[in-house]
Amino acid sequence: MTGLIIAALVTALVVYLLARGYKPQPVLLLGGMLLLLLTASLDLNPLLPENKSTQFKYFDIFQIFTDIMSSRLAGLGLTLMAIAGFSRYMEHVGASRALFAIFEKPLKTIKSPYLLLVISFLVTQIFSYFYS
Template sequence: MFGIICVIIGVVLVGYLIVKRYYAPWSLFLVGFLLISIMAIISPEPLLHGAKTATKSAFFDVIQYFTNQSKSILVGLGLNIMIISGFADYLDKIGATRSMVEIASKPLSYIKSPYLLLALAYIMGQIINVFIPSAVGLGVLMMLMVYPLLISVGCSNVASVACIITMSALDLGPASANSIMTAKLAAISPME
């Protein structure tokens, strides 16, 4: 019961810090660190078990826990999102987006139906989703490359954003989270 009360207080504290305009990621990190520290102090069980336990101190176990979590997140999804966001920013800075829109909008302007263009963009996004399974990464890339193109050929803002958001709605390919979880539960490789 004490754990539930701590979590509720933590959620309220994060909400308060965000309302007071503190930087949200640091607010979440601070409250998360505080909650894990409280758990390490009051829990009779050690925070880390097995080979990942580097210390016997509750304080150092909290640090080791954050280190382990950071390694697993940065190696996986976090690093992919940072790479894709950096690539998207680089493309924008060198003017590749403007150039692509100028070149591609001319032949696409012959297609008079914006719904057909939205459908083609959705299919293209599904194909790219096989290779970029991160919804955030795919969204960043599509907002940079496809959104200005769809706007330039006459699609509405709302329809273009809806098309881009739904591109990652289906889990396709062996790199999607559902494929990996299903493969783990079935004890087979994701490629199978």
């Protein structure tokens, strides 16, 4: 129960800081680090299993951070390279111009950029089911 209360308080702090206009990247990073620090300080749960632990709970925070960043950044870099390669190939074969020619008139009928954003997001999510 203590962990739930702490998580709610840190989440409220993060929402407050984001609403005040602070940059989301450092706010979310520090919010996550604060949760890990409080978990370690209050002995709410072990941060890492015994075989991966550094045997000092405060160093485990940085081990978790390192593990998460290395796996996520490697995957993100690979994804960005694949997207850039696909985009360059589609430009090379002329598919970008053909797609624009097809969708130019229907997209001009949508006057709200926010509605276009929502529609684009939904279409992208549908396409992502076929790619992954």
